[in-house]
Each structure stands twice: as structure tokens, then as C-alpha cells.
Amino acid sequence: MFEEGQLYSPVTVGADGSVEVHLGADHPGLNDPAYLARRGEIAAAALAWEPGTPVPLIGYTAEENEVWRIAGAELAPKHQRHAHSEYLRGKAALGLPADRVPQLAMVTEHLFPLTGWSYAAAPGLVPLREFYGALGERVFHSTQYLRHPSQPLYTPEPDVIHEVIGHANQLASPRFARLTEAAGAATRRLETDAAVKAVADVFWFSMEFGVIWEEGILKAYGAGILSSFGEMDAYSHMEIRPLDLHQMATIPYDITTYQSVLFAAENLDQLEDVVGGFFDTVDDVSAHRLLGEHAHA
Ligand code: TIH
Ligand code: FE2
Numbered sequence: 001m002f003e004e005g006q007l008y009s010p011v012t013v014g015a016d017g018s019v020e021v022h023l024g025a026d027h028p029g030l031n032d033p034a035y036l037a038r039r040g041e042i043a044a045a046a047l048a049w050e051p052g053t054p055v056p057l058i059g060y061t062a063e064e065n066e067v068w069r070i071a072g073a074e075l076a077p078k079h080q081r082h083a084h085s086e087y088l089r090g091k092a093a094l095g096l097p098a099d100r101v102p103q104l105a106m107v108t109e110h111l112f113p114l115t116g117w118s119y120a121a122a123p124g125l126v127p128l129r130e131f132y133g134a135l136g137e138r139v140f141h142s143t144q145y146l147r148h149p150s151q152p153l154y155t156p157e158p159d160v161i162h163e164v165i166g167h168a169n170q171l172a173s174p175r176f177a178r179l180t181e182a183a184g185a186a187t188r189r190l191e192t193d194a195a196v197k198a199v200a201d202v203f204w205f206s207m208e209f210g211v212i213w214e215e216g217i218l219k220a221y222g223a224g225i226l227s228s229f230g231e232m233d234a235y236s237h238m239e240i241r242p243l244d245l246h247q248m249a250t251i252p253y254d255i256t257t258y259q260s261v262l263f264a265a266e267n268l269d270q271l272e273d274v275v276g277g278f279f280d281t282v283d284d285v286s287a288h289r290l291l292g293e294h295a296h297a
Helices: 033-048 064-082 085-094 104-115 129-138 160-171 175-189 193-208 231-237 245-252 268-281 282-293
Strands: 009-015 019-021 118-121 139-142 211-214 217-220 239-242 262-263
Touching: 009 033, 019 033, 019 245, 033 231, 064 085, 064 231, 085 104, 104 118, 104 175, 129 175, 129 193, 129 217, 129 239, 139 193, 160 175, 160 239, 160 245, 175 193, 175 268, 193 245, 193 262, 193 282, 217 231, 231 262, 245 262, 245 268
Parallel strands: 118 139, 211 262, 239 262
Antiparallel strands: 009 019, 211 217
């Protein structure tokens, strides 16, 4: 959803209607025919889905439910220790099941009454403008497949564990939900692709990989950290910089490994002022000025 064609495995539809998911050379599921077939099945359900109708129900297997259960059980104590209290409040309010993968319809049922958000089905990559534009309408495009069971602790490719344990719990907080919606509304105003990319990159270093000081301890609120129990252990050892919109919009990052540079807000109010203020006011001119600005010492 951020770097076209990179973050998600491409999905193609053959002349006979067969749906294929093309996993990268280093994907742990590459040589697992059953996993590949399953990815095709789940992608096909999303492709066949018509927005406005109920999102597809997936009949999750015992093995898939087990991947969900293990990830959730490993993450829970790490969240208690290292997640920001606002995320923990959202997670408690959302109250999703621990023992089986929730259907996206269930995520919406729990989330909508809290903050007005709904989950829509995505086969994989959704074009940047479509993904972010929908955030402005409080719609989150979510994948439904699970990461490969051999590597549950981290996946470079967002899956339903990331979308739900990371984002839905975050979106259950009215404050994080508002920031996310503001990023969506911003992209609807922007004309140039570079300006949209600037918003996506600031989003990456905030709602995806943001950290925040809370009572002198560095806590995580970014969905990409909170869905990866490997990264939950690693994030506090990374290079931590204060919020800086120019840097967040311009520094290069590798989406396939733990993030080595993170931007920390002093507190939630500062996050809302700086990042929320940017999303609320950015236009093409100011986005280009931000991109061109010289880094200040
Ligand atoms: N690395 C995350 C995880 O393992 O849950 C998933 C991703 C989030 C953002 C990009 S990839
Ligand atoms: Fe994400």
C-alpha cells in the first residue's frame, strides 16, 4: 500500500480466470504449493467482491487460526509492556477474538460503533491514491490471508494479522482514527504524485512505525511495529529521532526489514500538532516545499 508493487505480492488473473499470487524470491511460502494455492483462493475472493455488498467470508483452516492464535499470544505481553496506553485502550475496547482469525465483517462490527470505521477486502496492493483516499472516508482496505506459518514473528508483506492487530486496534482509538482519516483527506486534496507520496511517507513513519515517549519510556503506536513480535523487541534499539516532517517525507527506507530509523513524538498532543497538523493543512505547494527544503541542523 506504500511502495507500488513492492510491499504486496502481485496478483494476476489468467485468461481462464485463475488467480495467481506471485511471491518474491525470499518469501517463505514460495516453495509451499498448498500455501500458494490458498493465497490464490483468498485473493480470488477479494477480486470477486463488489464494494457495497458484504465483505467475503473466509473459511479459515485450523492451521491459519493457529497462526493467528500464536501471533496474538506472543504479542499480548509485549503490547502490555511496550505499546502506548492509547493503543492499549483501543485494543481493549475492540475486544477481538484471540483464538481464531476474525472475519473482516466482525472487525467492522466491533470497530464501527467505536470510531465509525469499516474494513473492506483487498486482494493485495491497492493503488496508493485509492488506499489513502478511502482512509478519508474511514474505510480500511485489508488483506485476508495469513503470513506463512514458518515465520510468524515478522513478515515484510502486510497480512490480516498486521491489518487487524496492528491497524484495527489502533483505529479503535478516536485519536489515532482521526489522524488516519486526516491522512486520507489530505491525499484527496493533492494533485501531484510526489505530494501524495510525501503524505504516505509521513504516514509510514507515524501510523505505521511511529514511537512515542510516555512517562520517560519509548512506547510503540505504529501498526507495523505492533503486529510484529520480532520488531516489538527491536524497535527501542533503533536510531530514534525527534519528529521532523522533512526527514519523514524524504529519508529512504527499506520495507523488507526492521526499520532502523524511527521518529518519536514527545507525547500524543505533539503527534497531533505536528503530524495531524501536517495532514490537516498540506496542499501541493506546501508538500513540494517540504520535499525541497534543506535539512536543518
Ligand atoms: N512487518 C509487519 C509484521 O510483521 O507484522 C507487517 C508490515 C507492516 C508494514 C509493512 S509490512
Ligand atoms: Fe499497514
